[in-house]
Amino acid sequence: MELRQLRYFVTVVDEGGFTKAAERLHLTQPGLSTQIRQLERELGQRLLDRGARAVTLTEVGAAVLEHARAALVAAERIGDTVQEFTGLLRGHVRVGMISGAASETFDVAGVLADFHHDHPQVGISLTEDTAEKMLAAVEHDELDIALTGLTGAPLGSGLGVQVVLQTPLVAAVASDAPIDPAESAGTIALASLVDRRLICLTKGTGIRGVFEQSCAAAGFTPTVAFEAAAPPLLLELAARGLGTAIVPALTPAEATAFGVRTLDIVEPAIHGRLALAWRIDRPLSPAAKVLLGQFRLAFGSHESDPDRDS
Numbered sequence: 001m002e003l004r005q006l007r008y009f010v011t012v013v014d015e016g017g018f019t020k021a022a023e024r025l026h027l028t029q030p031g032l033s034t035q036i037r038q039l040e041r042e043l044g045q046r047l048l049d050r051g052a053r054a055v056t057l058t059e060v061g062a063a064v065l066e067h068a069r070a071a072l073v074a075a076e077r078i079g080d081t082v083q084e085f086t087g088l089l090r091g092h093v094r095v096g097m098i099s100g101a102a103s104e105t106f107d108v109a110g111v112l113a114d115f116h117h118d119h120p121q122v123g124i125s126l127t128e129d130t131a132e133k134m135l136a137a138v139e140h141d142e143l144d145i146a147l148t149g150l151t152g153a154p155l156g157s158g159l160g161v162q163v164v165l166q167t168p169l170v171a172a173v174a175s176d177a178p179i180d181p182a183e184s185a186g187t188i189a190l191a192s193l194v195d196r197r198l199i200c201l202t203k204g205t206g207i208r209g210v211f212e213q214s215c216a217a218a219g220f221t222p223t224v225a226f227e228a229a230a231p232p233l234l235l236e237l238a239a240r241g242l243g244t245a246i247v248p249a250l251t252p253a254e255a256t257a258f259g260v261r262t263l264d265i266v267e268p269a270i271h272g273r274l275a276l277a278w279r280i281d282r283p284l285s286p287a288a289k290v291l292l293g294q295f296r297l298a299f300g301s302h303e304s305d306p307d308r309d310s
Helices: 003-015 018-025 029-043 059-086 108-118 131-139 206-217 231-239 252-258 286-299
Strands: 048-050 055-057 091-098 122-129 145-149 159-174 187-189 198-201 224-228 244-248 260-266 271-279
Touching: 003 018, 003 029, 003 048, 003 055, 003 059, 018 029, 055 059, 091 108, 091 131, 091 286, 108 122, 108 286, 122 131, 131 145, 131 159, 131 206, 131 271, 145 206, 145 286, 159 206, 159 231, 159 286, 198 206, 198 231, 206 244, 206 271, 224 231, 231 244, 231 252, 231 260, 244 260, 252 260, 271 286
Parallel strands: 091 122, 091 145, 187 260, 198 224, 198 244
Antiparallel strands: 048 055, 145 271, 159 244, 159 260, 159 271
């Protein structure tokens, strides 16, 4: 029994017949049929019923199919492992990142440059989009790795995440805005935002998703008057008195520079999360596995067991 015969058998089943399977395998149909018959002779059992219009599995074939698939996956993993240990990494790694995630703290360009230096034969692509789209792209196998916000929506069971940053969300208002007595302690209850004109990041971003879910749990829909893709613009709008911006926490120096004062959101406190995301329900390619490891080492982990529902 040869591994290629198992691959031929699985392909015939997947394609539903010999004609399409032969095309996919770049073989002649008689040659493919001969290989399957040879496999059946070696096993001493028919694996396929060859009808006039369709090819179906026999009872024995159905039982063998599961093991054939497992054998092919195992063979692929052996090859991947050998490539990893010999350094012969090839292929292409698809990386996604939310806008604005790259910073001194998260030196994405530096990690990618080091990886390219060590593995010049590996192609790398990098795209930017919203957190919602990044997570969907990883789930749909359109990206291998994403540096993304977590939106508060439940994550698919096939996703692995490592939270690399967690920051409280605050409400930012113009520095010269009147101070409500209820805000004298530098805090504002989430429910108190119900009547405010809010300035938020666009839909699909992690912070917007977390904020809207928290508002829904508090029993109201926030009134978003302005939205933009980057926190600095939100803060500029707030500084000009156009509303209350919902942004990640600022240092006092940052708040002064933007011309705002910030109020910690309480009852409840809300946190934004930035995380690495990848598939855990199927093996990553050797190249993607190595690059993911370098990202995880470079960015660290905010928490060892992040809540998978947020």
